[in-house]
Amino acid sequence: MRSVDFETYLISASILWDKVEKRDEYPFALPAISHVSEIKFHPKVTFLVGENGSGKSTLIEALAIAWGFNAEGGTKNHSVSTRASHSSLNSVLRLVKSPKRAKGGFFLRAESLFNVATQIDEVGYIEAYGDRSLHEQSHGEAFMALLEHKFRGESLFILDEPEAALSPSRQLSMLVRMHELIGLNSQFIIATHSPILMAYPDAWIYQVSSKGLDRIDYKDTEHYQVTRDFLNRTEAMLDVLLERE
Numbered sequence: 001m002r003s004v005d006f007e008t009y010l011i012s013a014s015i016l017w018d019k020v021e022k023r024d025e026y027p028f029a030l031p032a033i034s035h036v037s038e039i040k041f042h043p044k045v046t047f048l049v050g051e052n053g054s055g056k057s058t059l060i061e062a063l064a065i066a067w068g069f070n071a072e073g074g075t076k077n078h079s080v081s082t083r084a085s086h087s088s089l090n091s092v093l094r095l096v097k098s099p100k101r102a103k104g105g106f107f108l109r110a111e112s113l114f115n116v117a118t119q120i121d122e123v124g125y126i127e128a129y130g131d132r133s134l135h136e137q138s139h140g141e142a143f144m145a146l147l148e149h150k151f152r153g154e155s156l157f158i159l160d161e162p163e164a165a166l167s168p169s170r171q172l173s174m175l176v177r178m179h180e181l182i183g184l185n186s187q188f189i190i191a192t193h194s195p196i197l198m199a200y201p202d203a204w205i206y207q208v209s210s211k212g213l214d215r216i217d218y219k220d221t222e223h224y225q226v227t228r229d230f231l232n233r234t235e236a237m238l239d240v241l242l243e244r245e
Contacts (some may be wrong), residue, residue, distance in 0.1 A: 011040065011096040031209065045202075046204045049223060163196070175196065209220060
């Protein structure tokens, strides 16, 4: 086990399996969870990647709730609650935290950003989000406003598929902003399908498989390989996919 890095806020998370009553039911039967006892986090960036339905978003959500974030997203001060849809996984997670406390943070859920934006408007606290309602911006613009105006140094950010809101060029901009925040002692844990985002240097990438979570190199991810092959052999792959002669 690596020594504690005081720039890390969340060091690891363990599932307390002795407190789980039904391991063969949701969410504990999901691939991202069923074979996991402990997951360790990089002090800068950790990515969770895998197919839809593998459980990576469920794990991300449980980590965020266990940390103290609102289940529907936002900061620890948000209290949005439109539908109690989160799993019980957070109740059996044990987090190992660094002695250094994070001064801030944010949990992003793409599907519930609208609800968070509504509460921000209701409390009249848009100054911290760029002096413009997130509802007056596109989904991508709203997320970039969060990155630029709300995200600060010495914070923990847990993000679930942030690329859903971003064009490829905006994903590159996100990489730049992430790097700035990491330089200010922030930590990121991100579930993603984006080969652009997961290219961040020295990040840890966990691939969800039938065996649980496996550390994998960037160029060994399916996301990188499929994107590379498609861009390098576009016509040939389209011929196969579309059964063109």
